[in-house]
Amino acid sequence: MANVSIRDIKKSFGPVSIIKGVDVDIEDGEFVILVGPSGCGKSTLLRMIAGLEDITSGEIRIGPRVVNDVPPKDRDIAMVFQSYALYPHMTVAENMAFSLKLKGVPQAEQKKRVSDAATSLGLTPLLDRYPRQLSGGQRQRVAMGRAIVRDPQVFLFDEPLSNLDAKLRVAMRAEIKELHQRLKTTTIYVTHDQIEAMTMADKIVVMHDGVVEQIGAPLELYDRPANRFVAGFIGSPSMNFIDGHLDAGGLALPSGTVLPLQVRPALSSDNKLTYGIRPEHLELAAPGTAGAIPATVSVVEPTGADTTLIAKTEGGSVTAVLRERFHLKPGEAVALKPAIHKAHLFDSAGIRVSSN
Amino acid sequence: MTIAFAPSTVAARSSETRAMSFAFLAQIILILNSFVMLYPVVVMVFSAFKSTGEIFEHPFALPDFTQVQNFARVLGETSMPTYFLNSIVVTGVSILLILLLGTMAGYAVARYESRTNTVVLLFFLAGLMLPLKLAVIPLFILLRDLSLLDSRWSLIVTYTAIGLPSAVFIMAGFLRSLPSELEDAARIDGASEPRIMWSVMLPLARPPMAIAAIQNAVPIWNDFFFPLVFIQTDSAKTLPQGLTTFMGEYTTDWGMLFAGLTIAAAPITLLYIALSRQFIQGMTAGAVK
Ligand SMILES: Nc1ncnc2c1ncn2[C@@H]1O[C@H](COP(=O)(O)OP(=O)(O)OP(=O)(O)O)[C@@H](O)[C@H]1O
Ligand SMILES: [Mg+2]
Numbered sequence: 102m103a104n105v106s107i108r109d110i111k112k113s114f115g116p117v118s119i120i121k122g123v124d125v126d127i128e129d130g131e132f133v134i135l136v137g138p139s140g141c142g143k144s145t146l147l148r149m150i151a152g153l154e155d156i157t158s159g160e161i162r163i164g165p166r167v168v169n170d171v172p173p174k175d176r177d178i179a180m181v182f183q184s185y186a187l188y189p190h191m192t193v194a195e196n197m198a199f200s201l202k203l204k205g206v207p208q209a210e211q212k213k214r215v216s217d218a219a220t221s222l223g224l225t226p227l228l229d230r231y232p233r234q235l236s237g238g239q240r241q242r243v244a245m246g247r248a249i250v251r252d253p254q255v256f257l258f259d260e261p262l263s264n265l266d267a268k269l270r271v272a273m274r275a276e277i278k279e280l281h282q283r284l285k286t287t288t289i290y291v292t293h294d295q296i297e298a299m300t301m302a303d304k305i306v307v308m309h310d311g312v313v314e315q316i317g318a319p320l321e322l323y324d325r326p327a328n329r330f331v332a333g334f335i336g337s338p339s340m341n342f343i344d345g346h347l348d349a350g351g352l353a354l355p356s357g358t359v360l361p362l363q364v365r366p367a368l369s370s371d372n373k374l375t376y377g378i379r380p381e382h383l384e385l386a387a388p389g390t391a392g393a394i395p396a397t398v399s400v401v402e403p404t405g406a407d408t409t410l411i412a413k414t415e416g417g418s419v420t421a422v423l424r425e426r427f428h429l430k431p432g433e434a435v436a437l438k439p440a441i442h443k444a445h446l447f448d449s450a451g452i453r454v455s456s457n
Numbered sequence: 458m459t460i461a462f463a464p465s466t467v468a469a470r471s472s473e474t475r476a477m478s479f480a481f482l483a484q485i486i487l488i489l490n491s492f493v494m495l496y497p498v499v500v501m502v503f504s505a506f507k508s509t510g511e512i513f514e515h516p517f518a519l520p521d522f523t524q525v526q527n528f529a530r531v532l533g534e535t536s537m538p539t540y541f542l543n544s545i546v547v548t549g550v551s552i553l554l555i556l557l558l559g560t561m562a563g564y565a566v567a568r569y570e571s572r573t574n575t576v577v578l579l580f581f582l583a584g585l586m587l588p589l590k591l592a593v594i595p596l597f598i599l600l601r602d603l604s605l606l607d608s609r610w611s612l613i614v615t616y617t618a619i620g621l622p623s624a625v626f627i628m629a630g631f632l633r634s635l636p637s638e639l640e641d642a643a644r645i646d647g648a649s650e651p652r653i654m655w656s657v658m659l660p661l662a663r664p665p666m667a668i669a670a671i672q673n674a675v676p677i678w679n680d681f682f683f684p685l686v687f688i689q690t691d692s693a694k695t696l697p698q699g700l701t702t703f704m705g706e707y708t709t710d711w712g713m714l715f716a717g718l719t720i721a722a723a724p725i726t727l728l729y730i731a732l733s734r735q736f737i738q739g740m741t742a743g744a745v746k
Binding site: 148151152153172173174178179180182183184186187188189190199200203204247251 | 636638639641642643644645646647648652656657660661
């Protein structure tokens, strides 16, 4: 086990700069998730940690050792790929033992480690099968087994669950989490699914366009997003944003509706602000209620547990998740009242303005 | 219910019958075709066990398969064993070299990014376009200057050069289609580059290698042209060239000639049967996901 430290890492493919200076510190035994939209450079960063991609500038340490120029096999890491990358011509057991065989581990020891890993993942009955004879979920498990037998210092996962169906994904999520609690191996996990990030991570690194937008514990990112991008990315359905400006009574929308603020922020030159409120922090109010956003119902989606209401307002479409059931028809006028202490404010550059 | 279902059942049945009759027709055509293909082979093998008299009297009769004197004479009284060995050595070594070099070059072209890649591939492709027989005179001079003329090596290097372009092309195309994550996984598992090629890529590349092998082995085994130009010594001759001398000497003994032909045709037929599964797999790879 080891900590991983990433210092001012940059990566360019030719003239195109993909990673533009990333700093992340990962503690020993931590489960860190890199999350961000497609193409933001998560896989590239992970592959640099693995040694599969060379580093344009910066420094990566695993434990006390700088690994910039250390080949993958000497970094003491194991990686699970999105496509699993199982060797098609080897049985499950051979797949899992391949790295041990290359390392020259004695046959008996190989066998024992493979069977231990297989037992812990429920793969024992499948050991003699070939990858093509396995289901997607089983392949995924074998890929994990192949990583576990090596007992590495760091586990790297690149979207390991994205090829599984929704139900299996939820089950595997729990299983990986449980595995991590048992092995306590430092883990770096890439996903673009923010729910995976929220449920599994000790620490989330939100990336966007090759830079880190924010690093923090899942609930920290949810409660205090550092900027508009993180606010919109974390949480589902995502946060509503309404533009307005600061005024005596609070935040004024163009039509004159004033949304009260808990604390009046100190603002510099322009008074332009973006008001952010999560769908679950809105409640239904009678049209005309003070401090509520006037809206017109456009879509109602009951999910059973709650109801998602999508409504048109002067600031664009707003989504609300409401606990109670109600009967509303599209076109009906309503008002949506934000919970004052749950509001987020962002300045015109998209940076969080401390309001509480 | 019955009424509602009747039309669709009828439709299903008629389309089923149509598919059945099509399959049936295809089978008939294929069976007829295999008769046409096998007929000369069967006549050749049958005649190899008959005396010349028997061949002309009962050309299609089943021979007595215990009568192996034709084979005994061919192997005992002629240079046939030498020709046979030469053919095996020349074809075998050429194919080995083609597969070895072709796979290595194909791997490099497919996997290592460099500016010269395209140039290398185009160079090999140019070889694919150019019939080497046109260059036989410069080739002759080249081999003479290398003092390879009149030896088995003259054939081996020529065949290897002819076979390489298509082998590189086939191998590069196939290796490129293998997911690069496989190599990454092997790299992380601790495999060196040669080891990745040997333990991961090559086992997966068997079908295209079988194609490259068969596709080159048949023309090399049968080739008459280059031995005719390069080889004079009897001890360096291969089967096709050897068999011609044969024809002059034994025109009266058809039985022996057929025995010689049977021996000449056997290895490549056996090779084809041995590799046919891989061959078909390679041909249909990608067609069926
Ligand atoms: N070998 C390469 N050559 C050039 N550009 C590359 C290469 N590999 C990746 N890129 C580019 O780098 C960017 C980041 O790619 P990366 O695979 O890291 O994205 P990602 O965040 O993992 O996205 P996803 O969620 O879709 O997997 C992309 O714009 C991609 O086009
Ligand atoms: Mg990726």
